Amino acid sequence: MSTARPYRIAMLSIHTNPLAPLGMPDTGGMSVCIRELARELGRRGHGVDIFTGRTRPGNGETRHLDERVRLIHLDIGPSGQVPKEQLHSRVPRFAEALDDALAQRDTAYHLVHSHYWLSGVVAGKTRALRHLPHVISFHTTALAKRAQCAEEQAPVHRIDAEGGLVRNCDRIVAASVRECQALIKNYKADSGKIGRVPWGVAHNQFRPIDQRAARSRLGLDQTEKLVLFVGRITPVKGLAKLLAAMARLRHYPGLRLLVVGEEREISKGSSKTVGLVVGLVQKLGLSDRVTVAGRIAHEALPHWYSAADCVALPSHDETFGLVALESLACGTPVVATRVGAVETFVQDGRTGILVDDPLPGGLARALEELLTRSQGQRLSPAAIARSVAAHTWSAAAARLLDEYRSVLAHRNEQRQQCRTRQAAHPDSAHPGRVSS
Numbered sequence: 001m002s003t004a005r006p007y008r009i010a011m012l013s014i015h016t017n018p019l020a021p022l023g024m025p026d027t028g029g030m031s032v033c034i035r036e037l038a039r040e041l042g043r044r045g046h047g048v049d050i051f052t053g054r055t056r057p058g059n060g061e062t063r064h065l066d067e068r069v070r071l072i073h074l075d076i077g078p079s080g081q082v083p084k085e086q087l088h089s090r091v092p093r094f095a096e097a098l099d100d101a102l103a104q105r106d107t108a109y110h111l112v113h114s115h116y117w118l119s120g121v122v123a124g125k126t127r128a129l130r131h132l133p134h135v136i137s138f139h140t141t142a143l144a145k146r147a148q149c150a151e152e153q154a155p156v157h158r159i160d161a162e163g164g165l166v167r168n169c170d171r172i173v174a175a176s177v178r179e180c181q182a183l184i185k186n187y188k189a190d191s192g193k194i195g196r197v198p199w200g201v202a203h204n205q206f207r208p209i210d211q212r213a214a215r216s217r218l219g220l221d222q223t224e225k226l227v228l229f230v231g232r233i234t235p236v237k238g239l240a241k242l243l244a245a246m247a248r249l250r251h252y253p254g255l256r257l258l259v260v261g262e263e264r265e266i267s268k269g270s271s272k273t274v275g276l277v278v279g280l281v282q283k284l285g286l287s288d289r290v291t292v293a294g295r296i297a298h299e300a301l302p303h304w305y306s307a308a309d310c311v312a313l314p315s316h317d318e319t320f321g322l323v324a325l326e327s328l329a330c331g332t333p334v335v336a337t338r339v340g341a342v343e344t345f346v347q348d349g350r351t352g353i354l355v356d357d358p359l360p361g362g363l364a365r366a367l368e369e370l371l372t373r374s375q376g377q378r379l380s381p382a383a384i385a386r387s388v389a390a391h392t393w394s395a396a397a398a399r400l401l402d403e404y405r406s407v408l409a410h411r412n413e414q415r416q417q418c419r420t421r422q423a424a425h426p427d428s429a430h431p432g433r434v435s436s
Contacts, residue, residue, distance in 0.1 A: 001144075006045045007041075007050075007408075008047045008107055008110055009041065009046060009048045009049070009109065009111060009404070010051060010102070010111070010113070011112075012051050013031075013052045014118050016030070017052045017053075018030075018031040018032075018071070019035065021066075029319065029323075033175075035065065035245055035321075036202065037393065037397055038317070040394055041400070042066045042069040046068065047068075047107070050065075050070070052072070052073060052074070053074060061222055079148070086181070087118050088155075088157060096336075098122060098126060098128035099126065099130070106322060109202075111132055111408065112127065112133070113136070115240075116139055116140075117161055117162050120136045120161070120162075120165040120169065124165060124168060127170075133171070135169065137174070139167075143159060143162070145316075147186070148236070149236045151235035151316075152235055166189045170410070172194045173195050173197050175196070175197065175199055175340065175341060176321075176340050176341035176344070178340060178341070179319060179340070187207065195399075198344065198395075198396060198399070200325075200393035201325045201388065201391055202384075203389065203392065206309040206326045207302065207329065207331075208331035208381035210306070211307060211381075223418070225254055225371050227310055227311075228260065228305065228307075228310070229314075230311065230332075236316050237314070241314050241360050241363060242363060243365040245314070245363035246364075247284040247285070248364040249367065249368060252368065256289055257286075257291070257312075259277070259290065280290070302326075305327045305332045306332060307352065310332060310333050311335070312334075313334060314355075314363055317340075319391070321336065321340035321341055321342040328346065328384055330346065331382060333352045333370055335363065335370055336353075337363075338354055345387075350379060351384045351387050351388075353366040362395075362424075374376045
């Protein structure tokens with residue numbers, strides 16, 4: 001296959017619609033990754049169909065993201081949205097719906113690229129039925145999360161499925177060296193089967209905005225020192241640890257934590273997880289130092305990043321650490337635990353601080369160190385943004401295409417070897433034939 005020939009790629013994201021608003025329970029960095037990579041592939045002339053589950057009755061079957069990129073909703077049951085925990089039972093239904101869609105469409109796909117283990121299980125069935133190479137991006141795995149955060153548990157069938165996918169897929173695309181290492185350690189993955197594709201950031205959207213102007217637009221105090229947390233309210237994101245660190249900084253005058261990333265009105269405690277956070281804020285005596293802003297549209301985040309004095313990424317585990325990259329692109333320094341790929345783009349001591357002691361005390365010390373730097377010790381927002389200028393979705397798409405080419409070249413080589421063997425031993429292709 002010529003590498004100049006455009007590819008047709010079937011992407012799977014069955015448990016979350018990549019166009020759903022960020023801050024919903026199952027939307028985050030993975031959703032950004034899927035849609036940005038798909039658009040970049042489309043700009044390069046390749047066709048991408050993203051298959052997802054129908055989230056509610058009446059969803060349109062197909063939506064065009066770009067000229068060559070389509071989002072296709074498949075019906076996985078009559079009840080509309082299905083909780084992620086119950087989706088495993090719907091995998092056969094989804095695989096059937098996907099196979100029907102592939103059969104009906106006037107499209108010959110070159111490969112299927114699944115995102116997350118549930119999509120991987122469906123893609124494994126498609127690989128067997130339609131002999132399509134299967135590339136998988138796990139984004140997170142049960143054993144990696146459990147190793148870093150004991151509160152994160154997963155059913156045994158997920159762990160078993162992830163192990164099977166590691167063994168039987170054609171290629172694994174990981175976002176960081178840490179993810180590669182975790183797959184090898186936890187699932188005995190073949191290192192030669194893993195390709196690394198670091199994520200990017202949309203610099204036309206995430207760029208420095210004058211801090212005073214950003215705060216004025218958001219109605220934030222111009223005199224306070226602001227620490228920003230962006231992420232889903234789940235134990236692995238480390239928000240409880242960050243709140244405990246803030247409690248250690250009560251002596252710091254005018255310090256406030258802004259919490260962004262929950263789909264409901266977090267201040268009213270309208271969900272179980274949010275209620276726990278609000279309760280912890282009250283227990284720690286931080287009600288006057290923590291502002292919970294709820295879910296913020298992704299396109300509005302640059303103003304929040306630019307308004308902050310620093311962004312905290314206290315996660316126990318991350319696939320990549322996109323929040324930290326977006327923050328730096330907006331010119332705001334980062335305090336982060338050593339997760340995902342953050343060590344590859346956060347310049348420790350210059351554009352942020354990497355926390356070696358990931359407990360509340362270590363976070364508190366890092367935050368205080370960063371916030372008390374004199375003006376002469378700080379890099380300008382423009383300089384911080386320049387430090388990550390090379391991290392683009394275009395570069396990520398180029399590396400992903402290299403992985404696709406490798407998979408397809410290997411598949412063609414296997415086919416050629418099979419033809420050669422059949423030509424040399426024609427009777428072997430017909431085991432029932434008796435030689436004369």
